Amino acid sequence: ILNVEQSPQSLHVQEGDSTNFTCSFPSSNFYALHWYRWETAKSPEALFVMTLNGDEKKKGRISATLNTKEGYSYLYIKGSQPEDSATYLCAFPTGGGNKLTFGTGTQLKVEL
Amino acid sequence: NAGVTQTPKFQVLKTGQSMTLQCAQDMNHNSMYWYRQDPGMGLRLIYYSASEGTTDKGEVPNGYNVSRLNKREFSLRLESAAPSQTSVYFCASSAQGPDTQYFGPGTRLTVL
Secondary structure (H helix, E strand, O other), X not given: OOOOEEEOOEEEEEOOOOEEEEXXXXXXXXXXXXXXXEOOOXXXXXXXXXXXXXXXXXXXXXXXXXXXXXXXXXXXXXXXXHHHOEEXXXXXXXXXXXXXXXXXXXXXXXXX | OOOEEEEOOEEEEOOOOOEEEEEEEOOOOOEEEEEEEEOOOEEEEEEEEOOOOOOXXXXXXXXXXXXXXXXXXXXXXXXOOOHHHOEEEEEEEEOOOOOOOEEOOOEEEEEO
């Protein structure tokens, strides 16, 4: 069984703080690493798909890096805002690439 | 272009009743998925269909059946609902297995 682990499980920060969280995944047979953003009472939405070692993706104040050799990805949020409050999920293709295995997520709460 | 649609949005069942959750996508995607979301458990895969005509069990298939009716539609059936099946159910689709998944709005199911 291939596990995707995320840390921390939850995080409370103040508005304006920068923050980051980690996704760990099996480094063998790497294909891709996905990040999703999941707001309460909504559906998960894709943020990034990362495929190359050393890859860095950016969307506004959110960016992500990838290290396939050691099996981790970091998600960074610069200058957190209350609207960034959500659960951030990472996911890794498994089952011969036919499905994604999701981590349990990092729940971020940004307070005023 | 509606993306992924799910019906119904809410449902209350009594123990032992049956029902079918419907999912459709209009993105011409090959792969479709059913997940359930429970507090502290993240997204857990129930069943998936890598392509039209195929279905496979996910992490938590017991008590459920699925039908990939055609390329657009993937239904989830509860034959004899149990309180443990109280959850929020999400359908998702992707072009192929390892690609970005697009989620429907969810169905909130309560089994009394």
